[in-house]
Amino acid sequence: xxxxxxxxxLRVVRNFxxxxxxxxxxxxxxFLFLSGAFWLLMALNETYEKEIEIPVQLVEIxxxxxxxxxxxxxxxVTLRDKGFSLLAYLYGNKTQTISVKFNTYAKKTGVGVxxxxxxxxxxxxxxxxxxxxxxxxxxxxxxxxxxxxxKKVPVRLTGKILPGQSYYLSKVYFSPDSIEIYASREMxxxxxxxxxxxxxxxxxxxxxxxxxxxxxxxxxKYVPDNVKISICPDILTEESIEVPIVAxxxxxxxxxxxxxxxxxxxxxxxxSMFRTIRPEGFKVVADYKEVTANPSEKxxxxxxxxxxxxxxxxxxxNQVDYLIEEQ
Numbered sequence: 001x002x003x004x005x006x007x008x009x010l011r012v013v014r015n016f017x018x019x020x021x022x023x024x025x026x027x028x029x030x031f032l033f034l035s036g037a038f039w040l041l042m043a044l045n046e047t048y049e050k051e052i053e054i055p056v057q058l059v060e061i062x063x064x065x066x067x068x069x070x071x072x073x074x075x076x077v078t079l080r081d082k083g084f085s086l087l088a089y090l091y092g093n094k095t096q097t098i099s100v101k102f103n104t105y106a107k108k109t110g111v112g113v114x115x116x117x118x119x120x121x122x123x124x125x126x127x128x129x130x131x132x133x134x135x136x137x138x139x140x141x142x143x144x145x146x147x148x149x150x151k152k153v154p155v156r157l158t159g160k161i162l163p164g165q166s167y168y169l170s171k172v173y174f175s176p177d178s179i180e181i182y183a184s185r186e187m188x189x190x191x192x193x194x195x196x197x198x199x200x201x202x203x204x205x206x207x208x209x210x211x212x213x214x215x216x217x218x219x220x221k222y223v224p225d226n227v228k229i230s231i232c233p234d235i236l237t238e239e240s241i242e243v244p245i246v247a248x249x250x251x252x253x254x255x256x257x258x259x260x261x262x263x264x265x266x267x268x269x270x271x272s273m274f275r276t277i278r279p280e281g282f283k284v285v286a287d288y289k290e291v292t293a294n295p296s297e298k299x300x301x302x303x304x305x306x307x308x309x310x311x312x313x314x315x316x317x318n319q320v321d322y323l324i325e326e327q
Contacts, residue, residue, distance in 0.1 A: 034251045049134055050086045051078045054123060055097040056114065056141050062102065065180050068144040068221040072097075075141065077123055078134040089214050098122050106145065108183050111219075114141040144219035150182045155227050156217065159168060159199030167205055168311070170234035170270050174227045179214070182221040194222065196229070204233045234270035236311070241265055243282040245301055245320065249289045256288055258299070259321040265303065267313035281307030284315060286322065297324070 056074045079089065088094045105112040108224070114122075116139040120235050124133065155174045163169055181191060195215045201208070208231040243265045247256035265282050282306040291299045298319040306313045 022029070047080060047082055048086055048091065049078055049080045052089050053077075054095050054126075056098050056119070056122075057099050058102050058112075058143060059099045060101045060103065062274065064147055065102070065145050066148055066150075066221065068146060068182050068219055069142070071143075073141050073143075075119060075123075076137045078136075079127070079131050081128065081131040082132050085131055088128075088133070089131075094128075095126050098126075105143075110144060110146050112143045112145070112154050116140055144152045144184070144234050146182060148182070149185055150180050150223075151186060151188050152178050152180055154178045154193045155214070156193050156195050157199065157229070158195040158197070159229055160201070161199065162202045162224060164203040164205040167233040168236055168270060169204075169231065170272065171232040174229055176224075176227060179227070180222070180223040183217075183219055187217075187220060191217070191220070196227070199229075200293060201231070204231060207232050234272050236268045237271045237274065238266065238268050239274055239277070240267070241277065241279055241282070243279050243284050243315075245284050245286055248285045248287055251288070253327050254288065255327055256286060256291065256299075257323045257325060258286055259323070263301065263320070264316040265306075265313055266316065267306065267308055268311045273309045277307055277310065281305075281310075282313070286320070288324075291322065291324070 053074045055072050055074050058067070061067060061071070079086065094138075099115060102112070105114050105118075107113075116136055119131055119136055119141065123136070127133075155177055157172060159173075161169060161172065179194065181188065183191070194217075196212045197215050199212065206220065208228050211226050212229050213226045219245045241264070242262045244262050245260075247258075250256060263284055265284070266278055271276060282303065284301055285304050286299050286301050299322045300319055301315065301317070303313060303315050
């Protein structure tokens with residue numbers, strides 16, 4: 001496009017913008033902008049209350065100290081001031097992290113406390129002269145420490161883990177399964193285990209691996225502070241096995257024989273566990289004392305024990321023929 005074409009387009013745009021109708025529209029936009037700016041200035045000149053967060057950080061921590069709480073704590077401060085000042089706090093760099101020397105507030109009991117009055121004194125240094133502190137939350141900042149006292153405790157699951165239909169939980173294990181905790185001697189004596197944060201997982205049909213945070217205890221430091229949990233479901237299958245009947249409570253010189261001598265036990269078990277199931281893991285008994293106390297043509301038999309992992313076990317018959325013999 002040559003210069004003549006460009007000048008022609010500019011003339012068309014200029015004529016359009018400065019035509020009578022569009023000139024009126026531009027004037028309207030100008031006054032709208034001015035009124036909006038005036039309203040904003042008036043609004044920002046009003047007094048408001050606003051909550052802001054200010055970090056309080058511990059510094060100069062001795063090397064032989066183990067801090068069992070966070071090094072930085074955010075305090076929520078509600079300020080009253082004009083809108084201009086509050087904007088500087090919210091979007092500027094007027095408020096910065098407050099650094100507190102460890103030894104200034106540390107006590108021999110293993111606790112350091114920065115009171116509300118002291119927090120207010122530290123915070124007010126960063127504020128405009130016109131700003132007023134309405135409230136501070138929390139009303140004090142505590143930090144906990146010791147000089148290396150620790151012990152190892154196991155990790156336990158908190159919550160519910162539900163397998164899908166026709167599945168069961170074969171294994172649930174943690175890595176690591178125990179962690180080091182640092183705390184005061186009194187707390188170390190009272191803590192027997194640490195729990196995960198609340199878990200609610202449903203309808204698991206395949207192995208699930210997650211990194212889970214541990215439930216925090218005030219004044220206690222975890223190493224590590226999270227664990228890997230592996231949840232392994234297995235599909236349930238119905239199986240059966242032949243198990244011998246064993247006589248119990250037999251006196252010397254007597255033998256109780258049952259017909260048949262073995263019965264079928266039907267049960268459900270995880271598919272991966274079935275190959276480990278043996279007849280010796282079940283115990284089906286006939287009680288001599290019951291037989292002699294209530295003589296009849298048949299005797300009752302009972303399933304007394306099953307292998308670990310077996311569910312819904314049942315025997316095919318509850319009574320069998322029997323014969324008592326002298327040895």
